[in-house]
Amino acid sequence: MSFQPILPLDGYVGWRFLQRTLDRQQETHAASTQSQRDQAYFRANIAAVSNARELVADRRLLSVALTAFGLQDDLPNRAFVEKVLESSHRDDRSFVNRLSDKRYLKLNQAFGFGDSIVPRNQFEGFADALLSTYRDRSFEIAVGAQNDSMRLALALERDLADLAAQPSSEATRWYTILGTPSMRRVFETAFMLPGSFGTLDLERQVDILKTRTEKLTGSDEVAQFADPEAVETLIRRFFLGEQVQQINAAAVAGSGALTLLQQGQSSLRAMLGR
Known part of the structure; x- marks a missing residue:
């Protein structure tokens, strides 16, 4: 069964309750079976990806990557995501820099496919850093499903x-x-x-x-x-x-x-x- 956050109250009072229980609820969410499987798959396979096309071709890897930046709704839009990832963030006129939503720029910069000879997912510690953000974002998504x-x-x-x-x-x-x-x-x-x-x-x-x-x-x-x-x-x-x-x-x-x-x-x- 998927993780269900405990949100007994709405408004600012409910927010204060969530703050008091946040650490425990986040730990429970991160320990859920599906979350553990997704993280293990990402950790085992992300270093084998050498370009944007390979990343978007792997639905499980792409799902984790997009979720880490709050872009999980773009999972079906693979051609668009590939264009975002291949774009140069150093060029002010590039595709990714012309997008008003700056989450795409952060995704682009995290991987560096468009500007780096060696993409950043090849570096030691990349998976740990991205998965830390993924855990936070996926918990937020679970919370958002209720409130x-x-x-x-x-x-x-x-x-x-x-x-x-x-x-x-x-x-x-x-x-x-x-x-x-x-x-x-x-x-x-x-x-x-x-x-x-x-x-x-x-x-x-x-x-x-x-x-x-x-x-x-x-x-x-x-x-x-x-x-x-x-x-x-x-x-x-x-x-x-x-x-x-x-x-x-x-x-x-x-x-x-x-x-x-x-x-x-x-x-x-x-x-x-x-």
């Missing part, structure tokens, strides 16, 4: 802290947030941004996120999220924003139901001649 908001919060804890520690400019960090679906969704929900937000110019989107973030935390820099307390502040606001969305949706649904009831009553009165 997608918890999955997003887990992903944010890892990805935002990693981004804050990178030696890149603040502008690059903000563009990475906008180009990473899970982080983007957390920020948009936390600040209750409308659906039209994504249609704005990228620079305008960054300005709005920076302004809202400074109001929340006192700083508009992504670097602040190297501090777990700053990440937790954003996560708490995310769950609050989601709760507000749910209340608004329920109010709209209730208003619609009331309108239909009133229309029905008017029709009934007309039929009765009242």
